[in-house]
Amino acid sequence: MSKNNNNSDNKKSGIGNLSRRSFLRMSLFTITASGLSILHLQPKADAEETHNSSAKTYKMEDYWWGFLVDTTKCMGCGACVRACKAENDVSEEFFRTWVERYEVSEDNTVRVDSPNGAYNSFPKDHTEQGKVIKGFFVPKLCNHCRTSCCTQVCPVGATFTSPDGVVLVDRKHCIGCGYCVQACPYGSRYVDHRKGYADKCTLCYHRITKGLKNACVQACPVEARVAGNLLDPKSKIRQILKECRYKVIKPELGTNPKCYYVGLDQEVN
Amino acid sequence: MNPLGDNIIFDFVFPNELHVVWSVMIVLYPYITGLVAGAFIISSLYHVFERKELRSIARYSLVASLVFLGFATLPLLVHLGRPERAFNIMITPHFTSAMAGFGYIYLMYMSILAIEVWFLFRGELVERANESQGIKKFIYTALALFDLTINEETKAFDKKVITFFAAVGIPAACLLHGYVGFLFGSIKANPWWSTPLMLPIFILSAIVSGISVIIFKYFLVSYIQGFEINDKCLKTLSSFLWGFMIIDVCMELLELLSISYQQTGEWEILSYLIYQKLWIPYLVIQLGICSFIPFILLGINTIFDLKRSTARACVFISSILLLCQVLAMRWNVVIGGGMISKSMRGFSSYFPGIFEKEGLFTAFIIFTCPFIILYLVDRIFPLFKFKGYDQETVALTTDEH
Structure with missing residues (x-):
């Protein structure tokens, strides 16, 4: 019963099994990671589209x-x-x-x-x-x-x-x-x-x-x-x-x- | 193209086709070269085919041909996006293009005309050099290339050279103008242009417009200068004009007949072009009024012996109408074809501006220039009343009456 009560408390205070603190920490991490990935998106995309890495050796x-x-x-x-x-x-x-x-x-x-x-x-x-x-x-x-x-x-x-x-x-x-x-x-x-x-x-x-x-x-x-x-x-x-x-x-x-x-x-x- | 039949709305042009690329200047260019070629043919009828009755007009025709040719490139220069690079066409010609030959054909024809005109005028230049003093004498001597020898032998030689270049000039004239027709006829992307008939139509219409402009100028100059028109000459010109216009208009009708009878995939847009967009300039003006009336008038004048004044009126009116006919033909070909969208689903709109770069005012100025130059040349070297050394090759109108 006590376990069930704890679970219900957790659900009330966070999402699923996450506490409010964990949720905020994960959100911050996600936002930061997303920002960094956006910043690096262009070079990454360019790197993907190189044809046989032939930029300098284009014949x-x-x-x-x-x-x-x-x-x-x-x-x-x-x-x-x-x-x-x-x-x-x-x-x-x-x-x-x-x-x-x-x-x-x-x-x-x-x-x-x-x-x-x-x-x-x-x-x-x-x-x-x-x-x-x-x-x-x-x-x-x-x-x-x-x-x-x-x-x-x-x-x-x-x-x-x-x-x-x-x-x-x-x-x-x-x-x-x-x-x-x-x-x-x-x-x-x-x-x-x-x-x-x-x-x-x-x-x-x-x-x-x-x-x-x-x-x-x-x-x-x-x-x-x-x-x-x-x-x-x-x-x-x-x-x-x-x-x-x-x-x-x-x-x-x-x-x-x-x-x-x-x-x-x-x-x- | 639909299983139940098409219901096409002609309201779509590609986004790059909002403007007509070739406009009034490209209408004017073949018109002027047509006058060149046609006028030259008249002079050659006298010099090569010995139609003696054309003596009165042969010299004027040849000079007119040269003067018109001098201005033929002006519309093109105005049209070019980069006129300062115009000579690239001769410096780096790309011979897979029909247009690449333009510079060479033009130069060749210009040379033929210039040489023939010089030999035609050599006698008079020598005569004037001998009669003048001071700077005038020097100018005439320089124009005669510092050789003032005149005797029976040189006269015979001059005549031979004139005959030779008059003969060579006939295919050159056909090439100059046939090439313009080929430029249009070879564009397979445009169904209104893409026909092998375009080449002969351009050559024939050139001859028609050339003879017409010479007749018109003959009347005009005779009125201004007060000399009598040679009716025998006029009758011959009228007959030739009638003959050439019949073949020309037949070819134009043949083109219309073939495209309408074949009913190819492009017929829908072409019929819309003919019956909607070009109803007035093509069917009414070009093939109607300006072809039918001259056909009747010139036919009557050729077949029957009319009163002098009636005959002159018939020929004069016909010459003006045929000048309009050929101008309308150029317009309908260039502008009509330019309006067709490559989408085959619509038409670009075009109405010429007046004072824009390629506008009507510029066209008027360019077209007027050769007439002004001709007037000035006639003032210095009278082209109709001329007393040169060579009475065989020079028109002396007043002597013939």
Whole structure:
């Protein structure tokens, strides 16, 4: 009986079998530990994402970069868009990546929107006629095509494909004619008139060559975006491509995109 | 694309497509090069194909061609985001791009025109150098490259050179303008541009606009300077204009027919573009008013012997309408295609500003410049009333009446 009484007292004074003193001590410890882990989170995360600890020994010939978007996972939060803008200092009115929302109504009306590139995600009070029978989000970015139109049409060679498969722009050489913008079938390029040269997604080349993740990939909370080395059979992108059915956008144009989409609907252009 | 059929709303463009990339300046560029190519063809009809009735206008056409060419690059320079790097296109050309050849084609054509014009003017330069004194004499001598020899042999040689370059210039003119058409026609991302017909359409429309502008200027200069128009010359120009415009408009209709008959996946957005966005500039102006009326007027003038004043009115009105037709064609190609979103689900909006960098005022200034230069050249070296050494190759309009 006395033991039972003690237990009931303990329950009253603390949580479970803990005394108030123990509880406070554990709370303090937990808070301190959490704080320390948060402080160390960034370096730890960076350490995790190094590719074969190759930051200093990056050899372009060992890489052939590809990108994968799992549209079944994307929830349209726009974190990728914000991360990209912050990381790459992208002008307010242009986008290196954006997210599109597709809504198919009962009457087969297909509505697509991407307000401000989904920088602020999507408004919930979206005007809609009829019941939406299907809805999904599709993140978009440069497809880093193997036979890219933009590289072909650049009259001065400012746009080029790096040996590791990333389509880049030499902004000090670009004349800003806009031919590449017209030639890109994916709307991924723009000429920022304040700067005067063409710009686009670089796959965060400054990061991936140091063994870091792309800004959008790192920001995505549901791992809908994966970038990786297509030459490495053990890379995550190769594993997903092996296991899942995927598609590229506008394959009929023969650009051979290296941005692969899992769960892509035929409504997507 | 839905199992029960599509119900697409054309209201979505990619976020980077809010602005049309190629605007008025890119409309103006092929328009000016078209005038260059067309005007040159007229001069070559005289110099190479010996259409003697075009003597009155051949010299003016050639000089006009050179002057227009001098301003053809100006719209491009205004358009470039980094105009100070314009010469990169020649310093580091990337030959997988059709645009990389621009600088070389332009230079080649400019050289052909400049050489031909110089040989055409050499006799007069020598004559003026011999008649002048002091600084004027030096300038004319320098312009004649310090060789004042004129005899039957040099005249024959000059004529041969002119004929040679007039002949070489024909494919060069086609290349210059066909290349512009190819630039558009080779962009597979844009269904409105991506057609092999774009190249011949651009060449033919260039000839139409070139002949039209020369006819228009012929009327204008004759009115200002008070000389009579050579009706035989006008009739020939009118016939050529009629013929070329028929082929040109047929090609344009063929393009419309093929895209509407094929009904490919892009037909939905193209039909929306044609029937909604470009209803007025394409169907009403380009293919309607500005094609149909000149077709009738020029046809009547070519087939029947009209009264002089009626014939002149027909040709003059037709020339203006066809200048508008070709301008509308350039607009519909460049702006129409630029408005189509690559999402195939919407259109960018475009309305030209007036005083912005690539606005209407800049376009007006650029387009006016060659006409001012032509006026000044005509003041120094009269292009219609000319008494040079070589009566064979020089137009002397007043002698023909």
